Amino acid sequence: MKTKVRSSVLFLLSFAIIVFLAFAGFKGFVFGWGENQWQFKSFDQTITKGLDLQGGVSVLMEIQSDKVSKNDLEKTKELLALRVNKVGVAETVVTTEGEKRIRIDIPGKYDSKSIVDTLSKTGELKFLDPDKNVILTGKDVKEATTGVEQQTGQPIVSLELTDEGKKKFADATTKLVGQSIAITMDEEQLTNPVVREPIIDGKAQISGSTSIEEAKKLAGVINSGALPVPVKTASVKTVGAQLGANALPNAMKAAAIGIGIIFLFMIIYYRIPGFLACIALTLYISLVLYTFVSVGATLTLPGIAGFLLTIGMAVDANVLIFERIREELRAGKSAKASIQSGSHNALSSILDSNLTTIIAALILYYLGSGPVKGFALTLLIGVIISMFTAIIITRLFVNLAVNMGILNKPSLFGVKRG
Template sequence: MKTKGKGKSIILFILCVAGIAFLAFAGFHGLVIGSGANQWEFKSFEKSITKGLDLQGGVTVTMEIQSDKAVAKSDLDKTKEMISLRVNKAGVAETVVTTEGNKRIRVDIPGQYDSKSIVDSLSKTGELSFKDPSGNVLLTGKDVTKASVGNDPNTGQVIIELEFNESGKKKFADATAKLIGQKISIYMDQDELTSPTVQNAIIDGKAQITGNRTVEEATKTASIINAGALPMPVKAVSTQTVGAQLGANALPNALKAGAVGIAIIFLFMILYYRGPGLIACLGLTLFISLVLFTFVGVGVTLTLPGIAALLLTIGMAVDANVLMFERIREELRTGKSVKTAVKAGFHNAMSSIIDSNLTTIISSLVLYFFGSGPVKGFALTLLIGVVLSMFTAIVVVRALMNLAVNMGLLNKPVAFRVKRG
């Protein structure tokens, strides 16, 4: 039975190591499977993670809604959607549009350096229009009272519901009566939002736009229509330009610094803790890979402060491993067996690990909800890193240590640099 358990532990340990190695390789180098039409590409972190302006250069513009009264959150979100549509219409990749405070909207546009033309474009109020197939304007945003998202009671399909004011009601009734079976296209400036086909004349001032769209797509379209119906004047209050050369130099330098730091950490852990240190390095490799995969999944924009936060969390992950290993060594010095010492060491280190990481999580949440721009990015990166470092230390490293003990790789106190008389 003991031999069978040892064999199972060896198999599981090898599978875990192979899985970690595969994730790290695929993430850092990418992977291409198949060829031609059947080709499937697993993009590397370099290609899939959005980089901030400080890493690739571009323009940051902070727009402020010009209003003496407090701006409602719904109006701020509508204006953000309108600006987002305008800035993305040229196909600029990786543009980030976020709200700051109650009146401001921050726009990060990588790879663009003509700040004047960008500011002029973003400062336009925007014009919503309804056009017939010939391009003639039938209604404008001033004729729309409200756009909302709902569900068709018969099909359950997501729909956009429109309500028009008195002038819009008459215009829309005349237009739909003439254009039955034809399309009425809705535009924001020159960008087409949707082109529904008129099914019948609509005389009550309430219309439904059907079609195969998700709730998110319908909500975005409705928000832009509302933004056109309630234009919010904006003004650029801050413009920053990061040169291409500065951005191009920043990323390689940051990566080199990170690689050197991680290499030193790995070397220290292996030399000082030997076998357990090697297992800690496996856990840290998985941790770094999981953090970067999470960045891709949640759409984190990586900046220099974000890289700093990532390196900080790597240090915290190492700290958790050091706490666990030192507790294990203390237990071994009392004369306990390796298996018992490992179990007790992890248990005793748990409260210290959770306490130290919990304070960092609280700090990250405060920075995220009350900070803005780079501070918010730093906080999000730090929060993701801390949570995943706890997972890898408490779950992954612990499991690998137990497997190593069961398979006989760490079955003597000397493997932990503990000598007994």
């Protein structure tokens, strides 16, 4: 009796948690009253959408140099990302393709000409006094690093200047104590620190960053100074707002229909175990989408295709387990013994099929680019989580149902004896 009550409580609690996670993710909610309100945003608001879902511009830049080091490629990528973000573009996705190309996907922006002009600039870093006179340029900075101020715990950027820059800066800071020195890139101001005392040793600290990430970005711009190598626009692709606006609702409608058919099949064919599998699949879908939010994955149409494919694989794992359990029941074993041996026998097949898919996804991710990478990442995340929900969660629910006394007959698994 105690086992039955304990299993019932655990099942209902698990069911309530899964329903809450799904509702919160798909609908969102507001907690609190008045000024103390806190909003839990839905997946639609938090998951970054690719160009094919919301429109925008995709620019492919190619480095015009015979030999390109990995360091130069990464520096160029970082500086191009900072340039685009400086003009107020949110959720920009910047990735390298091959050894010489960098792709910049800019959702929600359609003025491709101004974006290409911004990206193609050679870049000029300047340190300016209050009268806009140039004190230093990027060539005068030897290195910029990030750190934390020991006394205040605030993030800082530490500068080390060249010998020539050291002398220029010493003269300027001696005259500008109490005044600000603006640091600009392509005439856009990055920061405007105040000189507290003369800096004569060529080493300075810039405070005022609100986070270590902001300090790292500032250090990255200062280190790069200008693009380390010349770049040229290889291609520009514009996706209209209307196409993006139509793509997402259609994709979501197709996904809902497909998932609904899968749930219906599982319940009709496997009955109570099928219903339990649907609960586990609901948790699986929620966990995958929460993972997308946490890792900052960009969802694209190929990504949605990969996601739906992993749902099919998650269902396949449940089908393998249930069919093995049916075989054991037909052999005359009890429900509890059939679940244990059937789950164990299906494990090797589930692992084999999922591991081969994981290997394929890893190859696609590291060798592919653009939409292929999005598909591979979605597939990889989905397969890993599907193994967890199929092997652990579905089995847990089935065992709880047996202990509760609602799944102790072969007929409840769709098996008829004699």
